Amino acid sequence: MIKIGIRALGLGLLIAVVWSNAPAQPQQAKRWYKGNLHTHTTMSDGDMPPDYVANWYKEHGYNFLVLSDHNVLTPIAELNGVLAEPEKYLLIPGEEVTTSLDKRPVHINAYGVDQVIKPFQGNEMHEHIQANMNLIRKAGALPALNHPNFQWALQSKDLLAVENLPLIEVYNGHPAVNNRGGGGFESLEQMWDTLLTARKKVFGIAVDDAHNYKKFDKTMSNPGRGWVVVRASSLGRKEIMDGIAAGDFYSSTGVELQELETSAKGIRLKVKQAGTVKYTTEFIGARGKVLALAHGADAAYALKRSDQYVRAVVHGSNGDDAWVQPAARP
Ligand SMILES: [Zn+2]
Numbered sequence: 001m002i003k004i005g006i007r008a009l010g011l012g013l014l015i016a017v018v019w020s021n022a023p024a025q026p027q028q029a030k031r032w033y034k035g036n037l038h039t040h041t042t043m044s045d046g047d048m049p050p051d052y053v054a055n056w057y058k059e060h061g062y063n064f065l066v067l068s069d070h071n072v073l074t075p076i077a078e079l080n081g082v083l084a085e086p087e088k089y090l091l092i093p094g095e096e097v098t099t100s101l102d103k104r105p106v107h108i109n110a111y112g113v114d115q116v117i118k119p120f121q122g123n124e125m126h127e128h129i130q131a132n133m134n135l136i137r138k139a140g141a142l143p144a145l146n147h148p149n150f151q152w153a154l155q156s157k158d159l160l161a162v163e164n165l166p167l168i169e170v171y172n173g174h175p176a177v178n179n180r181g182g183g184g185f186e187s188l189e190q191m192w193d194t195l196l197t198a199r200k201k202v203f204g205i206a207v208d209d210a211h212n213y214k215k216f217d218k219t220m221s222n223p224g225r226g227w228v229v230v231r232a233s234s235l236g237r238k239e240i241m242d243g244i245a246a247g248d249f250y251s252s253t254g255v256e257l258q259e260l261e262t263s264a265k266g267i268r269l270k271v272k273q274a275g276t277v278k279y280t281t282e283f284i285g286a287r288g289k290v291l292a293l294a295h296g297a298d299a300a301y302a303l304k305r306s307d308q309y310v311r312a313v314v315h316g317s318n319g320d321d322a323w324v325q326p327a328a329r330p
């Protein structure tokens with residue numbers, strides 16, 4: 001059976017076709033929604049107020065935005081009253097639960113939170129992370145571990161002891177966060193594979209962590225660098241949160257997907273061609289091993305018996321990337 005979803009992003013409409021082996025029955029068509037999950041305003045250390053920031057993202061074609069100021073819940077009800085539009089734009093409440101332990105920063109975002117979360121101070125790193133994540137879960141929100149390589153604070157060994165970590169940043173647009181690792185420190189993608197190889201069910205997100213809206217250059221943490229594209233039945237807070245929690249999304253710094261199917265059988269995708277950009281898709285498995293490479297806009301990988309999981313990264317020749325969530329056998 002063929003499900004057809006209509007995608008409305010930025011300019012124009014795209015048709016996304018998803019092949020599925022589900023029994024033939026009417027299914028609610030799902031759409032793709034682009035959003036940024038990590039954003040600062042003058043409510044903490046951002047340089048523009050919430051209304052300016054919320055407007056910036058709306059004007060740049062985003063469908064949803066989480067304002068995630070440090071240890072404060074930036075009010076969004078009034079902003080949504082002015083800016084929210086059905087199926088077009090929505091603000092979702094958030095907080096960056098910001099702590100440190102032994103001078104190592106531990107920042108955990110809370111998505112869909114309604115009350116400010118007072119951080120917990122632990123003595124051991126795994127206990128500290130776990131307790132703050134649990135507080136976020138208890139508040140009915142979804143936690144994400146932010147920029148582990150910021151000040152080289154966290155390594156995968158700190159995260160392996162944490163249970164039920166649903167999301168980790170694999171790309172953060174802030175210039176000081178060391179996404180690529182180096183000098184013996186894992187990249188964020190390598191950390192992700194370490195966790196996946198240890199059979200942690202964790203999805204990878206790309207975010208802006210935007211602070212600077214006045215001056216744009218590579219020393220600034222500007223908006224528009226990393227985002228997620230979530231598949232949901234409508235642009236509602238619950239629908240978007242459910243899509244993220246289920247891993248029904250991809251992360252991007254510019255590569256746009258036209259089709260994406262992830263199932264227990266593997267991954268199939270089609271890139272939306274941008275200009276003359278050339279695409280290479282890496283299919284990556286346990287311990288970060290590259291299982292296969294595909295050139296061009298179409299790429300597919302069928303899970304083999306020997307594969308624990310497969311995830312895909314699409315590299316554009318222009319430097320843009322997209323990260324597809326892992327597929328694994330049940
Ligand atoms: Zn942070």
Ligand SMILES: [Zn+2]
Nearest residue numbers: 038040096209
């Ligand atoms: Zn931040």
